[in-house]
Amino acid sequence: MTTTPNWADFQYEIYLNGMTGAVPRLPTDLTRLEELTEQRLGPGPVGYVAGSAGNGSTARANREALERRRIVPRMLRDVHERDLSVEVLGHRLPAPLALAPIGVLSIMHPEGESAAARAAAARGVPYILSSASSTPMEQVAEEMGDGQRWFQLYWAKDRDVTKSFLDRAKASGFTALVVTLDTPLLAWRPRDLDQAYLPFLHGVGTANYFSDPAFRAGLAKPVHEDPNAAVMHFVGMFADPAKTWPDLAFLRENWDGPIVLKGILHPDDARRAADAGMDGVVVSNHGGRQVAGSVAAADALPRVVEAVGDRISVLFDSGVRTGDDVFKALALGAEAVLVGRPYAYGLGLDGQAGVDHVIRCLLAELDLTLALSGHAGPATLTPDDLIEESA
Numbered sequence: 525m526t527t528t529p530n531w532a533d534f535q536y537e538i539y540l541n542g543m544t545g546a547v548p549r550l551p552t553d554l555t556r557l558e559e560l561t562e563q564r565l566g567p568g569p570v571g572y573v574a575g576s577a578g579n580g581s582t583a584r585a586n587r588e589a590l591e592r593r594r595i596v597p598r599m600l601r602d603v604h605e606r607d608l609s610v611e612v613l614g615h616r617l618p619a620p621l622a623l624a625p626i627g628v629l630s631i632m633h634p635e636g637e638s639a640a641a642r643a644a645a646a647r648g649v650p651y652i653l654s655s656a657s658s659t660p661m662e663q664v665a666e667e668m669g670d671g672q673r674w675f676q677l678y679w680a681k682d683r684d685v686t687k688s689f690l691d692r693a694k695a696s697g698f699t700a701l702v703v704t705l706d707t708p709l710l711a712w713r714p715r716d717l718d719q720a721y722l723p724f725l726h727g728v729g730t731a732n733y734f735s736d737p738a739f740r741a742g743l744a745k746p747v748h749e750d751p752n753a754a755v756m757h758f759v760g761m762f763a764d765p766a767k768t769w770p771d772l773a774f775l776r777e778n779w780d781g782p783i784v785l786k787g788i789l790h791p792d793d794a795r796r797a798a799d800a801g802m803d804g805v806v807v808s809n810h811g812g813r814q815v816a817g818s819v820a821a822a823d824a825l826p827r828v829v830e831a832v833g834d835r836i837s838v839l840f841d842s843g844v845r846t847g848d849d850v851f852k853a854l855a856l857g858a859e860a861v862l863v864g865r866p867y868a869y870g871l872g873l874d875g876q877a878g879v880d881h882v883i884r885c886l887l888a889e890l891d892l893t894l895a896l897s898g899h900a901g902p903a904t905l906t907p908d909d910l911i912e913e914s915a
């Protein structure tokens with residue numbers, strides 16, 4: 525018997541509200557949110573969120589790879605009762621969705637990560653807090669109550685900072701650790717370069733670092749006396765291009781819960797992750813923000829699933845905008861997907877309510893796409909539910 529929400533109910537809630545003249549405050553086609561956010565917020569913040577590496581070819585490829593795969597619906601299967609819940613990393617999730625880590629969300633809304641995390645917690649969706657958040661992790665954790673929280677780690681050059689982050693995350697009830705490997709350096713991002721806009725240098729501190737005792741110990745002057753020096757210290761140490769696979773042992777020793785490596789695209793790297801005792805990978809190209817010309821995430825997914833799908837969890841992100849995108853990623857073998865930019869736009873347009881809108885639209889559309897294609901839940905999806913159109 526299903527105990528998970530009937531996500532599709534959102535559809536008739538909207539129609540019924542419409543009888544009293546109330547229409548959704550945001551569009552239900554989430555691909556329209558970027559343009560609206562651009563009109564509402566300045567070009568700097570929106571450019572940073574919407575932008576990507578190089579001329580944007582990776583971000584476009586992410587969309588094309590999902591759109592090129594088409595669903596083949598099946599008929600006359602009993603789908604009247606559906607359950608979207610899945611088991612991921614030892615946790616039962618009400619749906620195969622988590623909010624991806626996004627740094628400095630206060631450029632989108634004054635309540636930044638807190639509002640996004642509250643929205644996720646209210647729907648039971650895991651919230652993955654970025655290391656580079658503009659809100660200290662302790663505050664976000666408190667606002668989430670018993671909501672599921674995972675912590676994304678940028679693996680700092682300074683071991684004391686990494687250790688301090690792990691200790692703080694543990695003490696704040698973050699259960700899984702998501703270690704991002706695809707950002708040892710910030711990529712060449714023309715949209716930000718042309719506006720000379722880097723949020724950290726525009727009055728939005730990464731409070732997660734600035735509030736950290738180990739980070740502050742590395743500063744010559746207190747943050748308030750020389751904020752730019754603090755930002756440049758952050759930029760110089762938040763990640764470490766010298767790290768190699770054996771270094772993972774340090775994280776395994778210092779984190780008891782599940783560890784997931786984010787940014788895996790090659791099956792051999794996925795195998796190395798499993799061999800190193802990791803619990804999962806996120807197949808991701810960082811939403812096209814890191815390697816210009818990179819393989820589309822959805823094209824990398826099947827090979828990774830084939831390599832390690834029977835050993836560790838395989839999650840997916842980069843380019844998910846609709847419920848049918850989620851369906852396709854699951855059919856290709858992902859256990860769950862992370863969504864990034866759409867919820868950042870929802871936040872920018874309507875705070876916590878905007879993030880809630882994005883979660884509900886995605887899951888209502890997923891629920892209906894599953895049902896209309898003959899599936900009562902994610903468990904029955906296989907690659908056979910898709911065909912790939914020639915490019």
Ligand SMILES: Cc1cc2nc3c(=O)[nH]c(=O)nc-3n(C[C@H](O)[C@H](O)[C@H](O)COP(=O)(O)O)c2cc1C
Pocket residue numbers: 572573574624625626627654655656676704786808809810811812813841842843844862863864865866
């Ligand atoms: C503005 C912005 C900031 C991001 N910050 C982080 C971050 O701090 N840590 C991280 O692991 N990924 C970060 N990401 C990448 C997302 O976690 C995710 O991989 C990506 O957004 C997924 O693609 P999508 O936006 O197409 O859904 C960021 C993405 C955006 C758009």
Ligand SMILES: CC(C)CC(=O)C(=O)O
Pocket residue numbers: 627656707710762810813
């Ligand atoms: C470089 C980080 C601090 C933020 C990030 O991951 C991103 O902008 O994509």
